[in-house]
Amino acid sequence: MQSPNLSHDVSDKVVVRFRSTGSAPILKRSIFKISATQKFQALIVFLRKELGYKPSDPLFLYVNSSFSPAPDELIENLARCFCVESQLIINYATTAAWG
């Protein structure tokens, strides 16, 4: 019997692709690797730094143009469930999208 578990394979590092939405600035480099054991919070902090945003600047992050994970969700769990072609797609916007 094949495994009922439909997870994507996750290695120690997860490839993350950032995509800007609406008027959010586009990153010079959009693909990064992040440790699978990190929490989603680490991605939020990282993206804010890349964009040079202050903590007070509004920024919204979504997985697969769909939902915002809780900051303490593990990257490996998100990658296991939501990777597309071995990448975790993170859409970001300066106003709430897909709400």
Next chain:
Amino acid sequence: MSRGRLEQEVKRRVWEGAISLRFTLDPTDSIALTSTSSLPKPYNCYYILAKRNEFLPFILKRLKEEWILPLLCLESPLATSRQLGDLSGESLETALGLVFEEFWIEYNGIPLKWHHPIGLLYDLKVLASPLPINKNLSDLDSQLASYVSSSKKIEEKTKPWDLILHLKKYPSDKLIKSPSIPLFKEMFMSLLKETDFVRNGSSRKVMDLSKSDQLSLLDGLENSSPSFFQNIDRLRGITEVDWAQNPNLQLPIHISKLPPNIPRAIPIRFYIIDASTATDDTHSIIQIPSSVYCLLEDISQKDQRISLSNFKWITLLDSIYSILSEHKLILPSTALDSDSIHEEPPDKLAKIQAELSTWKCIIHGIEPQLGTPLLWLADNFSYTDNFLHIILVDMKSFS
């Protein structure tokens, strides 16, 4: 019981399942507010009967409005020095020095995660943590000790859950920032989108809700109204499978019998408590999308061609076994590695059952039969975020 009646009864119990909570106020907070380490009667503790499916932010709101604010209006030294009667809402809270987002709840020294349903928190912290048994005792002593500990356990399960409310010193290193009620509602919608995505490959069902449907859903979340559960059920979609027709789940079923509205996967979060997490009273979380059936390979006698014309429902046992072996949490015996074609299924089943005998599985406060189909559990035992939250405890790590 006729078809559907059992499910209705199970659902009713899952929806109405409740836990009695007994709150006391943290002594330091109590001194800061009223200059006494325990609050004056009748305010010294506060009881709430919380639904298993409820979330802590709504409990915190009730504690604030029904317990802390009335108490402070009477007892706070501020109350005598200032005119509080004219104030209400946030200005009253500010005048009394309260910040709702700094409220948090502690059990046994551990801050409780506000984004888990209360039933899940209780199962993780109370039901899943066995009392340690001293191994150096003689037989009679150990029997006595196990009797005492099991009766303690029963006592533990029947008395209210003792929790401490904190108003200050939010443990930001252990908990994510506490949300306002509107923010929490947004987060809940996001959880629904996440589970919708796993089940259907997009979040369309949740996104397509009209504004008024969304508002009534979220009002229901706050009040745990019966219509809320029905709305969540409708959103998730219920599969029409007559389980009574398939008493033996191990038998192959022809593919034509597969119902049309089967979700492509169901979202499961496993909370694993084993030797590596038991010492610091935590758990690891593994989230997976799981299919609810699998196709079976048939090798034709005539021309040796492989066909996939039959399927089998995935059971809770299959799911637990695959997650534990894939994450190397159990070491599968070599007999199980060989392909099932050479082995009679009942033998294999017995071996898997033996492998899992030291593991305890808890969903909604009970230990479900491991032969239960996963789809039945998803339809009837999901929490309101539409996740199936399954706790797995390795009992070996506590002996």
